[in-house]
Amino acid sequence: DIQMTQSPSSLSASVGDRVTITCRASQSISINLNWYQQKPGKVPELLIYAASSLQSGVPSRFSGSGSGTDFTLTISSLQPEDFATYYCQQSYSTPRTFGQGTKLKI
Amino acid sequence: QVQLQESGPGLVKPSETLSLTCTVSGGSISSYYWSWIRQPPGKGLEWIGFIHYSGSTNYNPSLKSRVTISLDTSKNQFSLKVSSVIAADTAVYYCAREEVAIDSSWFDPWGQGTLVTVSS
Numbered sequence: 001d002i003q004m005t006q007s008p009s010s011l012s013a014s015v016g017d018r019v020t021i022t023c024r025a026s027q028s029i030s031i032n033l034n035w036y037q038q039k040p041g042k043v044p045e046l047l048i049y050a051a052s053s054l055q056s057g058v059p060s061r062f063s064g065s066g067s068g069t070d071f072t073l074t075i076s077s078l079q080p081e082d083f084a085t086y087y088c089q090q091s092y093s094t095p096r097t098f099g100q101g102t103k104l105k106i
Numbered sequence: 107q108v109q110l111q112e113s114g115p116g117l118v119k120p121s122e123t124l125s126l127t128c129t130v131s132g133g134s135i136s137s138y139y140w141s142w143i144r145q146p147p148g149k150g151l152e153w154i155g156f157i158h159y160s161g162s163t164n165y166n167p168s169l170k171s172r173v174t175i176s177l178d179t180s181k182n183q184f185s186l187k188v189s190s191v192i193a194a195d196t197a198v199y200y201c202a203r204e205e206v207a208i209d210s211s212w213f214d215p216w217g218q219g220t221l222v223t224v225s226s
Binding site: 001030031032033034036043044045046049050051055087089091094095096097098099100101 | 141150151152153155164165166167168200204205207209210211212213214216217218219
């Protein structure tokens, strides 16, 4: 199985901050990396697919980069609605695996 | 717009079989890969497995011996069975479509999720 490791596990930030979350794969996964946002009690929502493609309807302050084993999710200017948990997920091979999550707190 | 909705019992006794169904609306199930994903309370996401519209399946080895995913194209539904459940199988269970492109794939959309509790 490909292990996905996110850092940090939690992060405190303020509205307007620029935030970066990192995801590392245990082996190369090319660009087969997706990012999801999950708010408490809600369904995970796709933010970024194929490492850097912005899902339709997602604000442009979200961006993704990376390939191989190292990936980042950046939020350029935090908004109140961005405080949530973020997960990376690899689709390079089965079993599909997720990172442990990064909780973004005020 | 494709929408997914899980249904099934919210309480299952230990050693019994958990059975859930995902109904797909707004589009045909006769395409894509269709997955089940679960999330224990307060924890992260775990992929259970998928079924392709052709009927081929792929399961997470951590659950493979206890999981069956099936497809009913006439009803636009796919289903999950997990046998011999234990308390650790308590989770919110999501169904999701896996969209596949030339060089990647991703889960979108997801169902609303259904909490299944394993308890006597």
